[in-house]
Amino acid sequence: MEFNLTDLLSNDGMNKKISTDVSIKQFNFGGITYRIDDVIHIDLELTNLGHRKFNLEGLVKGTLKIPCDRCMEEVDYKIETNFSKDINFDDVNEEKVQYIDGYNLDLEKLALNELIIDLPMKVLCSDTCKGICNQCGANLNKVTCSCDNSDIDPRLAVFKDLFKEF
Numbered sequence: 001m002e003f004n005l006t007d008l009l010s011n012d013g014m015n016k017k018i019s020t021d022v023s024i025k026q027f028n029f030g031g032i033t034y035r036i037d038d039v040i041h042i043d044l045e046l047t048n049l050g051h052r053k054f055n056l057e058g059l060v061k062g063t064l065k066i067p068c069d070r071c072m073e074e075v076d077y078k079i080e081t082n083f084s085k086d087i088n089f090d091d092v093n094e095e096k097v098q099y100i101d102g103y104n105l106d107l108e109k110l111a112l113n114e115l116i117i118d119l120p121m122k123v124l125c126s127d128t129c130k131g132i133c134n135q136c137g138a139n140l141n142k143v144t145c146s147c148d149n150s151d152i153d154p155r156l157a158v159f160k161d162l163f164k165e166f
């Protein structure tokens with residue numbers, strides 16, 4: 001979905017409001033796939049600041065499905081991010097503003113840009129998530145496997161293997 005900026009840029013002081021939903025099915029960032037079943041909502045307010053500059057203010061909100069950091073099961077993660085930025089239209093090409101193409105503001109790309117800035121470092125399905133068996137790959141929240149995982153911190157597992165050598 002695109003919003004044409006021609007009108008806004010040619011009228012000093014002009015103010016435009018947009019409230020809409022965009023559909024982004026999924027995106028990849030940092031090796032993780034983020035899925036989105038529902039729509040992403042965007043509220044935007046654009047204000048012409050004169051001399052082909054404008055302010056872009058608003059919020060993006062929705063629910064992302066993010067794999068749990070330990071067991072990989074998807075977790076619903078609500079995200080809501082506010083932003084406000086001044087954009088000098090004449091610098092758009094030089095600064096590689098991804099969501100402006102020619103005179104069009106691409107709302108999906110803008111939403112994605114803001115979501116990525118606000119992604120959590122990691123998400124857990126629960127604080128007590130048992131993760132995945134590092135030998136058979138079973139989800140230990142759902143099954144108890146018969147592997148010998150002892151009660152050793154996975155970070156120390158490498159030492160356990162070392163001791164076996166002796």
Ligand SMILES: [Zn+2]
Nearest residue numbers: 068071125129
């Ligand atoms: Zn988990």
Ligand SMILES: [Zn+2]
Nearest residue numbers: 133136145147
């Ligand atoms: Zn196992």
